[in-house]
Amino acid sequence: MRFFDRALDNGRSIRVRTTDRSDGDFAIGGVALELEDRRRHVIDRPWLWLHQVHGAEVVVLDDRAIDFVCGASADASVTGRTDVALSIQTADCVPIALWSDDGVIAAVHAGWRGLEAGVIETAVTELRSQSAGSLYAFVGPSIGPECYEFGDADLDRLVNRFGNEVRSETTDGRPALDVRSGVRLELARLGVVLESEDIDCTACNEQLFSHRARAETQRQAMVVWIEES
Helix, strand or coil: CEEEEEECCCCCEEEEEECCHHHCCCCCCCCHHHHHHHHHHHCCCCEECCECCCCCCEEEECCCCHHHCCCCECCEEEECCCCCEEEEEECCCEEEEEEECCCCEEEEEECHHHHHHCHHHHHHHHHHHHCCCCEEEEECCECCHHHCECCHHHHHHHHHHHCHHHEEECCCCCEEECHHHHHHHHHHHCCCEEEEECCCECCCCCCCCCHHHHCCCCCEEEEEEEECC
16 A cells, blocks of 8 residues: 655645555445455545546535445545545556645546546636645556557547647557656646656556556555544
8 A cells, every 4th residue: 555645734634545456456346345344444434436437527525425426427526524535446547636735635537538528627626616725636656658558549639638748659669648747737737736646657567456458357546535633
């Protein structure tokens, strides 16, 4: 498991955890009791999880019961509550935790389709509607360009959208997408400070699940929550 913590201005702290193979499978749809047990070993509080659809929909958890929101078809969630944890599941896509100085948080699932659809901007817009504080980001492990061969037509369209920095090559010289660069560029454009980035490649590091490299159906989780002082 990978750890990231940051203190907030109000005495609270942000906690981010990213699981790996040793923590088990966090894919939605597994055996419910086993999945709940794995979640409790990471953080013992209710998890908000999503049916991720590679789009730009963002779910906001206000004072409603978490059961009304869990399982929504979306790729990001936002809350200011301190009694829940926000989670996403990945096996090559980019997991992003966002937070404001005063303690509003978001969890974002950014594959290339979600990046193109604007999921980061949608999540940031929702955060800014709830907070006037500066915004920060943690970016978790994802597939690296050295392993991410990409079709020319889709790659050209993403280059037109985000800039030539997202164009790369695989280790054997084939056209590739640098989705991490796309995320960095989008965060910078939106005025979000990138606090930390885990640059491990999910395809290269066998401690992480990878759909592209190994056709794995298992998923690691990134979970973010607010810790009271």
